[in-house]
Every structure is written in C-alpha cells, then in structure tokens.
Amino acid sequence: MTKQPGGILGKALLVARVGVGIFFIVFGEYKVFGSEFARTGFTHYLEGFIQQTAVGFYRPVLSYVILPHVVFFGYLVGVVELFIGVSLILGVFVRVASVIGMLHMVSLTLATWWGPGHGVPVWRYFGSELDHVPLLFLFMIFFSAGPTGWWLTARRGLD
Numbered sequence: 001m002t003k004q005p006g007g008i009l010g011k012a013l014l015v016a017r018v019g020v021g022i023f024f025i026v027f028g029e030y031k032v033f034g035s036e037f038a039r040t041g042f043t044h045y046l047e048g049f050i051q052q053t054a055v056g057f058y059r060p061v062l063s064y065v066i067l068p069h070v071v072f073f074g075y076l077v078g079v080v081e082l083f084i085g086v087s088l089i090l091g092v093f094v095r096v097a098s099v100i101g102m103l104h105m106v107s108l109t110l111a112t113w114w115g116p117g118h119g120v121p122v123w124r125y126f127g128s129e130l131d132h133v134p135l136l137f138l139f140m141i142f143f144s145a146g147p148t149g150w151w152l153t154a155r156r157g158l159d
Helices: 007-033 036-053 056-090 094-112 122-128 133-145 151-155
Strands: none
Touching: 007 036, 007 056, 007 133, 036 056, 036 094, 056 094, 094 133
C-alpha cells in the first residue's frame, strides 16, 4: 500500500488535478449537451485527421471504426471527457480516469502527429503536440499519485 502525498506536494497535485478536471468538464460539456460537435464538428476533425495528420497505422481505425459511427463516437468523446473531469475534481476513480485520459491523449497524438507536415525537424512534431503530451504526462502523475483528496476535504485539511 502506498502512502498518499501530503503537505505541499499533495496540495499541488490536488490543484493540478482539479484544474485539469475543470478543463475536461468544459471540453465534454459542449460535446454532450450540444449537437453541433457530434453531428458536424467531429466529422470535420476526423476527415482532416484521416487525410492529413494521422499516423499511417491509425488511419484505418479512424476511417473504418470511428467515421462510420461518427455521431455515436462524437457523443462518446464528450461523455468520456465529462467522466474524466468529474472524477478528477471529486477525487473518485482517479486512476481509472487517468488511464482513460492517457488513452485519449495517445489517440489524439496519433491522430494529429503529421500536423506540421512530413520531413520537418522533429522538434516541430513535439511542438505541435503541446496540447496532448503535457496532459498525457499529467495523467501519468495523477495515476501514480492516486486520489489525493477532493477539493472540499483538502481545503479543510481533512485528507
């Protein structure tokens, strides 16, 4: 059994976790409660990923698994993002949400890797993934740390 981080480290993890959770609530909310993303926006993104930016071995997944069921997967992405957000904010199922978050970030990285084009310096690929790779690392940290309390108990010093 591992000991949970306490003190300033625990509070820093809590603030980072809640902050990331808020972002994911915002990301998921408009996807689930508005129909525009699932019905048109997701298709637009997928077509761009398939035609231009996805890694070669990931294109068939996007083309033959996701695209034919684009509305379902559009809403599913929103539900997954809401789950991640709520879990991180409340401090429940943090490790499950972190694993799902890591898979989501890897998926987005594979879908957008060739964004800078082919044959450009390698740093440009990593630079274009600054939306995904830092979140991937944060999810790794959240998974390793596990739940560090939730907002109300941590503010009162009860965790």
